[in-house]
Amino acid sequence: xxxxxxxxxxLVKRTGEKVFLECVQDMDHENMxxxxxxxxxxxxxxxxSYDVKMKEKGDIPEGYSVxxxxxxxxxLILESASTNQTSMYLCASTPDRSNQPxxxxxxxxxxxx
Amino acid sequence: AQSVTQLGSHVSVSEGALVLLRCNYSSSVPPYLFWYVxxxxxxxxxxxxxxxxxxxxxxxxxxxxxxxKSETSFHLTKPSAHMSDAAEYFCAVSDRVYGQNFVFGPxxxxxxxx
Numbered sequence: 001x002x003x004x005x006x007x008x009x010x011l012v013k014r015t016g017e018k019v020f021l022e023c024v025q026d027m028d029h030e031n032m033x034x035x036x037x038x039x040x041x042x043x044x045x046x047x048x049s050y051d052v053k054m055k056e057k058g059d060i061p062e063g064y065s066v067x068x069x070x071x072x073x074x075x076l077i078l079e080s081a082s083t084n085q086t087s088m089y090l091c092a093s094t095p096d097r098s099n100q101p102x103x104x105x106x107x108x109x110x111x112x113x
Numbered sequence: 114a115q116s117v118t119q120l121g122s123h124v125s126v127s128e129g130a131l132v133l134l135r136c137n138y139s140s141s142v143p144p145y146l147f148w149y150v151x152x153x154x155x156x157x158x159x160x161x162x163x164x165x166x167x168x169x170x171x172x173x174x175x176x177x178x179x180x181x182k183s184e185t186s187f188h189l190t191k192p193s194a195h196m197s198d199a200a201e202y203f204c205a206v207s208d209r210v211y212g213q214n215f216v217f218g219p220x221x222x223x224x225x226x227x
Contacts (some may be wrong), residue, residue, distance in 0.1 A: 101159045106155050
């Protein structure tokens, strides 16, 4: 079974800090995604990646960047955290571009104080 | 551009009653459609998916959904609710042309009353 692991379940940081959220998948999936989840808004795509060292902007990339140095790992970076980035962050992966459903991690609940 | 609407941010049913969660989509190309469930403090799990093989799709935990092209709908049903079904449910669409351009609905929280 596919396992998508997010390094932290809960994280508290301060405004202005640089924050790293890590995600690792163990099934050699090509595609990885970062979403944020807010009540009433569903999931909104921040960034995604189809291959190592490749990234594409999603719907709300402002204030975020990503890194994919290895196929199994996709990192989300908040360059200078702000309170409006307090949210639940979800990582997902899929095998390829064949419209297979996404496999999700358990999420990181991030609070910016 | 694709979009998904879910009618009702919160639905309450009694245990044993029919569950009906509504999903309507818009897509300029034939869609793939998905229902996911999210239990508290967890990620999303796939319930079922529509990929054009059959309009009535059966998923896990007794859920099923019917694709109706004329109504652009993909409503989720379960004949008899169980307490363990209490969770948040998300409908999602992706198109067949541009690859995995997933768009999620805002979610519906299902409460099951004893």
